[in-house]
Amino acid sequence: MVLLKMPKEPGSIHPAESCLYECRVMHHRFLPTAHHFDYRIFMFAVDLDRLHELSAGKALLSVNRSNLFSLREDDYMPTGEPLHNGSGRGIQAQKEAAGLKSRVVAFLGRNGVTAEGAKIVLVTLPRVAGYLFNPVSFYFCFDAEGRPVAAIAEVTNTFREVKHFFLGPACLSGDDGRGAFRLRIPKHFYVSPFSDVDVAFDFTLRPPGDGLAIQIDDYRGDERTLTSTLTGRRVPLTSGRLAWFSVKYPLITLRVIVLIHLHALLLRLKGVPWFAKAARAGDQKDLYRPHASIAPTPLN
Numbered sequence: 426m427v428l429l430k431m432p433k434e435p436g437s438i439h440p441a442e443s444c445l446y447e448c449r450v451m452h453h454r455f456l457p458t459a460h461h462f463d464y465r466i467f468m469f470a471v472d473l474d475r476l477h478e479l480s481a482g483k484a485l486l487s488v489n490r491s492n493l494f495s496l497r498e499d500d501y502m503p504t505g506e507p508l509h510n511g512s513g514r515g516i517q518a519q520k521e522a523a524g525l526k527s528r529v530v531a532f533l534g535r536n537g538v539t540a541e542g543a544k545i546v547l548v549t550l551p552r553v554a555g556y557l558f559n560p561v562s563f564y565f566c567f568d569a570e571g572r573p574v575a576a577i578a579e580v581t582n583t584f585r586e587v588k589h590f591f592l593g594p595a596c597l598s599g600d601d602g603r604g605a606f607r608l609r610i611p612k613h614f615y616v617s618p619f620s621d622v623d624v625a626f627d628f629t630l631r632p633p634g635d636g637l638a639i640q641i642d643d644y645r646g647d648e649r650t651l652t653s654t655l656t657g658r659r660v661p662l663t664s665g666r667l668a669w670f671s672v673k674y675p676l677i678t679l680r681v682i683v684l685i686h687l688h689a690l691l692l693r694l695k696g697v698p699w700f701a702k703a704a705r706a707g708d709q710k711d712l713y714r715p716h717a718s719i720a721p722t723p724l725n
Contacts, residue, residue, distance in 0.1 A: 448657030473526040495552040498525040509715035573632040584716040606630040613710040
């Protein structure tokens with residue numbers, strides 16, 4: 426078990442308070458055919474201890490209820506639900522407390538990190554006009570001295586399936602708290618019809634601060650086939666900023682899902698090989714909310 430009490434050293438960092446990040450998302454496919462695109466979004470970075478204070482004084486933002494921008498705890502960490510095709514890693518579904526932070530803390534505990542009293546920052550897209558699509562959200566866990574000790578990538582595909590990738594203390598590079606969490610792991614998850622389910626994800630997750638810098642690459646063996654980056658600058662989470670972003674980035678979650686399907690069409694037109702989700706159903710592991718194509722409803 427990793428205890429979250431460490432002596433503070435020079436150069437250690439502190440997690441950002443709740444804020445926004447104005448970001449650029451970039452995708453570049455190397456193989457089998459080159460394809461590149463990028464777009465602008467904004468993301469929330471939320472201290473889960475202060476989640477319920479987040480909307481105070483902000484007419485356009487609500488927590489656990491509807492608004493132009495809203496954050497709902499039930500949209501995240503569905504770890505109390507059945508785990509599909511679990512690999513026996515000790516993260517099977519179980520009854521858990523309703524609060525999002527409690528679920529994150531329980532997940533960390535099952536993966537060897539004791540996080541009671543830790544600060545957890547969630548980096549995510551909100552619901553916009555009630556519509557949610559988050560290709561990936563990130564949880565960064567900091568100890569009482571503000572040092573990063575773990576990260577979680579919560580990946581959601583267009584079928585609304587959810588899978589978690591855990592990056593523990595052993596994944597953190599650097600000894601001054603300023604490094605990045607690095608992990609390469611087979612995804613065993615259907616993210617794109619143009620990538621096989623056992624392609625490896627290679628994560629580089631830097632804890633958020635004045636900037637945001639995240640990279641996720643796909644590898645087939647030792648060959649990188651795709652790179653995706655999320656980079657951004659921190660801006661205050663204010664009513665004025667939310668009003669401006671509602672104009673600058675209108676219906677951003679809907680735009681994200683439209684762009685995903687548009688570029689899927691372009692890849693198809695380029696002749697990139699495609700495979701159906703049900704083709705390798707048994708290799709899609711450790712996920713929540715499985716689609717009927719891999720978990721058909723039993724007949725009564």
